[in-house]
Amino acid sequence: MCISAVCADAQDAPRPAVVAYPKATKPGVPAAAPALALAPAPTPAPASVAKPAAPDPGLQPSWETQKLARNYIFAIPPPRGQITDRNGLPLAQSRIGYNLAINFPVPPRFSEEEASRFIAEHVRHAQDLTGRKITVDPAKALKQYKERAVLPMVIAQDLKPAELERLKRGQAQAPGLTTIPVYLRTYPQGATAAHVLGFVGRQGGFPSGEIENNELLWPEFEGRDGIEKSFNTQLTGKLGMMQVSFDARGQKATEKVTLPPRPGQNVVMSIDLKIQQVVERALRAVPGKRPCAMVVMDPKTGEILAMASEPAFDPNIYIPSVSPEVMDKLTKDPFNPLFPRAYRAAYPPGSIFKIITGLAAMNDGYVDPDDTFGGEASIKIGGTTFRNWKHSDVGPLNFREALIQSCNTYFYKMGIKSGYRPILDYGSRLGLGTKTGIPVSSEEPGNLMTLEYMQKHHGRGIMPGDIANMSIGQGDTLVTPVQMASAMCAIANGGTVFQPRLVLQVQDLDGRITFGYDARVRSHIDIHRDTMKALRAGLDGVVSSGGGTAGRAGVPGFKVVGKTGTAQWGPKKREKVAAWFVGFAPLDKPQYAFAVLYEGKPGDNDVHGGTYAAPIAGRVLKEILKAPPKEDKKAVVKKKPVDPDESN
Structure with missing residues (x-):
């Protein structure tokens, strides 16, 4: 049976056009991003109706001959729609792959022994020609011959170009071998954005048993994770139809595509491929190849420009199906490459939470930015000693100085003075303790130490010691990288909390927008002028002052x-360190807000946010920030190196 025309006909159908966001008024295809990258099929035989063989004048119709006449209608799986970045660059596409199959002579008249010999000979020829090990269950193959001999039996999937070429040259050795073009998924950027895109899997195996009308010619793919799963309905196209008729002698009379398959819709993401690639390169370059994550957002819109976790995986391994050996290797990897740490893992925030503590206390009037608290090495709260990371008294500090030095004792006192309610209120309004709502499954909500939480999990209310821990991001507080990047957007833009946006629009085959996802404001925090001034001054000093902890994030020419x-x-015996750096740049006109997370080795206490997370942000920002203005050499001040912040 010749199915070559199926994919060819589908290629002749209108192809989806990707509108490069935000140019969404006319359909158009970016020059660098073909609308549907399908490998050209070998020139197929014309899809016209084959002429029936001339009847034998000596043959009289009988039940034995007429029972071979029949019509079949088969469903043709459509190509999935594209997933592109914000500029129309392809992240996931459909392509044509080729399966190798055995074509049985029709009408089927082999005995079991003859059929088994025919199958074994062609499998042997297939192995010799392709160089691929091909295993076929003899019993299943014989059963398929008995029940489905009019259809080719697939024995190898997704042939490589070299295998196809060898088959072409050796076709005369095994005329019963044929190649069948099928639609497959492909990820042209490899592992890039894998945790966001997700992957696809086949909906069951190849059809078996007696042939039924409307059965699929080959298995369809469905989204199993990420955007592929969340937008599976939109990405899945409409089935085509193919009619095949056999005459009274069992010879194929007609084969015709009566309805071409219609490709799925296209999903345009907010991701910027170039920024995503920069982020992933920076994460792969971390010392020790440790697990880490970074999220970059546009603070003016809440759009996610890059969201990456390392280690990652190449979703192409699932095409056409993932091998048990590869899956076993991935699942046994101690760093779990399949796990998207940017949104599915929550960590204690540590001192990045001091931004929320300071915002709450100053904005609600409990503490003035210029109020000072002592910076003792330790203080007692409720009979428990709470320590600063520095082992000496640093003297009285105002908010800016305390944030730059990340002085724990200052923030213990600030939190106790404001109480837990404003801290939790501002944390909640910034989106902590709840899912951000990005369209991916199993997003981690994190946790805030609310009164309800403490009563449920600890059987008590919130004590002064809990407030002290909460104030410096310790205790039971947990956040995700995407939550913290979103929170930094609000600090950068002056108080507008956007719902993080990962998808911009869905388009139909003709490039029309069928659904657009506009910027959505979750809440707005009226940040007082003095509070914002103090926050920005403190955050600036963390990077640019001689006493800050994040000097390695600096970029010449930018704030x-x-x-x-x-x-x-x-757990204590396997305790690890979460090293963070969150922020935005440039200070005056923020283009990017970000969050970086680095996981230290168990028991490694030399890991700090300033020495591991901040340099990642610095490498990324050096590449994505626009060219800086010419530097005034007279204004350059050399800074002394600063000891890393040992606990914050």
């Missing part, structure tokens, strides 16, 4: 601002 954090989590 990068942010806060480091270092927090321990996990």
